Amino acid sequence: MIERLTHHHLTWIDVLDPTAEEIREVMAEADIPLSFTDDLTSMTPRTETYWEKGAIKTTLDFPIVKRTDINHPHEVKFIATKNYLVTIRFEDIQSLDQFKKDFEVVTLLKRAGAKATGGHLLCTLVMRMYKALDSKLDYLAGILQDIDAGLFDEREKEMVFDISRAGQRLTAFRQALGAHDNALNDLYTNIAKAFAKSYQPDVLKINEQYLHLIRRVDRQRQTLAELREANNALLTTKQNEIMKTLTIVAFTTFPLTLFASIFGMNSVNMPIIGHSLDFWIILSAMLVVSVGFFAYFKYKRWM
Template structure:
């Protein structure tokens, strides 16, 4: 990208202006994704896992006695999402929120299901934050998840189902929902840990005087990351609160204790983010102070050089006036005497500045 080129801003809401409420308009930028359907169906004794060729294959799991986790990757396939929504009797506004990737994290409670929107975040190999919207629907014995693209933070949950590790296979769909939300929140911890390391590295560079030009950009990027994470996790407190107080019977009382633990994690992450935000502002102040101090050092050196040359210029000016009656001009050693005087003045001023610790 050229140095002076401006980054093009996304304008997702333009796609929705003038549309009928409930219209399925995909607002994301990942149009080239392939549709990927995956299902886990399990109970305490056994589990089944596999990819599906069509959304209709998932319909048979809706009324089963086992717990079913159906995952769809590819929010640009709005027809398939609408088909799933019609079969599971999801409200049209719910389907609209699923494909609207600019949706704020939230929770909507209905009689037969609970709908949740979250922001899943993780660092890629280049330590760039990947943010993706995840929609979750909790029913009596199923959980539906909708993701924009391949790649997520749920591998640990899948592994626990496969290996029967922990209590997930012996619990219901509400515990599966908890496990998925907990996996998302756990990755917030990984993000803020990496962010903390970045802040400490920048602090070290600033204290050691390594104020490269890109440090200002790095600080600005950290500010954006903090705001992005804060917008994603701040609404989670309300979401978890409403899950704890839910009264439609989809979440068992014993599962609410686990959600309370997630709530504590959310509070901890939020408080850490607030601390990091203050530290980043301090980093910017420290950077500006360092730049100012360097400028002062430059001005100090230039001032000292100018001060040294003032008396030398005065002496040279006196003897450069070429008056006829200046006796020193006719003296045989006058030239050498002037040089000696100028050198003595120069050395004397340097010694004086050194004693004053101006050098």
């Protein structure tokens, strides 16, 4: 599906899940170099930037957070020429759809004395999509806060799964963003060759936002590691308490069981057995032994 938005001389062509026929139509309209078209109808497992005089193409994968298929990020191919920006994607992307609503009021397009090009629009859109990733990290930060609260709410077992899921999301986010490094470096170098050096400050701002995201996701991963360590410590402490309780119970009941077994032996000359108070004597002895064990455990502070 092809959607066009035009402002004065500048046209943005947004293509969703394109067919070969649609790519040929856009190529002719936007004067896209033939070397840019070899992968436009399918997703590619890499981020990269290419350029020719008057045109530049960059492919970026944007991480997914809330959906279950977090290991399949949103891929967007950006192609900028003098009067066109072409974006090619394969599924709906909220930040890109939001940009459509703001297309005509983007400050860049109304700069006095500056004639906007597809390169300007490319930089503006990429910056907008990077800023949208901040809200995704806000969502992950909320998950970390919930995990932190759950650690001390007697929910250590549940937190093991929550921590694993959060770690999976942060790892996928970091991997998707990590691949942008070379593409942005190439964009900084090649946009000057494709258009002019005056575009490079805009790319530097994009790179600053990218580094901000990298630092933020790394901090969240560090926080998650600390939460995992704290949860493991709480689980270990609880398991140790359970084992200690079971050991005390076993240590207390074993002598009593042995005591009862001895007096249950079928022997002719069994002491106490046959006495008028034999049952109460044996029961009292077992009670004294039990109280003695518990008193000893209390004294040693094992209970």
